Amino acid sequence: MSQEKRIVIIGGVAAGATAAARAKRLDAGAKVTIIEGGRYVSFANCGLPYYVSRDIEKRGALILQTPEGFMARYGVEVLLETRATAIDRSAKTVSVTGPEGVSSVPYDALILAQGGSPFMPPIDGSGSDHVFRLWTIPDMDAVHKFISERAPKSALVVGGGFIGLEAAEAFVARKLETTIVELTPHVMPPADAEFGALIGRAFEAAGARVVTGRSVKAVRPGVATLDDGSELAADIVLVSAGVKPNVDLAKAAGLTIGVSGGLVVDEFMRTNDASIWAAGDMVEITNRVSGKPTRVPLAGPANRQGRIAATNALGGSMRYAGAAGTSVFKAMDMTFAMTGLSEKGAKALGLDAANATVHRYHHVSYYPGAEEMSLKIIYERGTGKLLGAQAFGKEGVDKRIDVAATALAGGMTIDDLAELDLAYAPPYGAANDPMNMAAFAAQNAESGYAPTVSAAEAWKRSGDGSASILDLRTNGERRKQPVAAAAHIPLDELDWRIEEIPAGPLLLLSRAGYESHIALRKLIGSGRKDVWNISGGALSLELVPGFTGESL
């Protein structure tokens, strides 16, 4: 590789900093320059909410590199508070404006790593000094300072995506009376509705208020007004309503912007200019599961793409496989994680998507500390190909979703998942891991051995009268979670009360879908054909939007 190759990188945080370090490791003789518009290079954006919450107390821990550090360790030049204002593709120069004034930086290879910017919805009064965003270190400092100095009592978070929810958690930790307002029907919009409900409940259990299906129209110090005219206490407001890719510079330079709004790159992270690569939140990539163009504004993909872009800018031919959108976040003392397509996402793409939900302990129930988790796998009917997974619980959630992410990368099916040989000892898991159990449930449904309906479908069918519910739970379980049913026969009494089983299409209900599976097999064995198990049982049923136990 040439000793003089000039690599210029615009943007110096996740993708840009990774690309710079990688470039110098690959070619020590290359001249690598980072142009960064902000005051910091390589900082930990993902850690910002945890500084506001005070989980992280050392501000300096979030600053991963300084210009001096970059130069000393890697020999990378960093120009801070310097904005790239134009790219001249034929002259191969970038115009910049910084503390030294206006200048032009020549490149042999250019890597764009400009990230995205938080989207500010039209809210009256959003310019007020009690309204914040949480995107950079200065944003974080401003929020922390406002809470420390002005002692607000109430907080409003506009937007219930993961950054908004992390900010809400920080406000709760700072003892603010916190409300989250989310425009869509549930918080964490990429998740399926039942998981959105679980996440919302975790926040409500911690004392936060969750308002869904509403937008914030106006804010003034102390009060916010929603689109239905209602008012909320809001001494501090944090807006987190989505991310838009920073592609203006690329667009002005004639680079191709894709259907998702991100900058188009090929599998080598190269744009339509052979000398310009791009990585991170600003690019359009391929969804690894659907094969469709998408944007995945997450740190893992940004770092890996930065590494690939640098490798290829120096003559390599490393390919990016696309992202499955694997993500995890802390919902108060619970965890939610997902990978691949959601059920609603898969259906929106026209896929024949089925799912299986299990509620299982994260390790065997007899070992102290077992915590119940909900795990849903989404797969393609017919082929059994895994499409995605979501999980929620106190423990073990990240492990199952990482297994699912690995399975997605390998193109695995529910049969492969059922056969996964996962680590087990009582403190860690179960001989049949929740992932195996979810796959068993999917196999049982797919093969016709155990006809199954989702909780949402059961709710619909019992509501429209096309089927009735047989409740197989114990009296104690029924008391804890009322579900009106056509008949109630605890599983252990089924054999001698068989005469009492209602005629007609029957949906079998147990606490989490296990006892009803046993009953289903008995009923099928006795010749019944019009019976289905409710996937995930009463625990899933109560998460169906609009569910009221009584009205069934």
Ligand SMILES: Cc1cc2nc3c(=O)[nH]c(=O)nc-3n(C[C@H](O)[C@H](O)[C@H](O)COP(=O)(O)OP(=O)(O)OC[C@H]3O[C@@H](n4cnc5c(N)ncnc54)[C@H](O)[C@@H]3O)c2cc1C
């Ligand atoms: C509060 C918060 C929490 C998060 N938590 C997580 C998490 O837990 N897990 C996860 O996977 N992801 C998380 N993310 C997302 C993750 O941080 C981003 O996906 C990642 O930082 C994207 O990297 P990037 O390099 O593409 O962009 P960025 O990290 O945004 O960096 C882009 C940089 O480019 C600079 N720039 C833009 N235009 C110009 C210009 N014209 N001239 C000079 N410089 C320019 C910007 O100043 C910016 O510093 C979080 C993000 C935030 C804000």
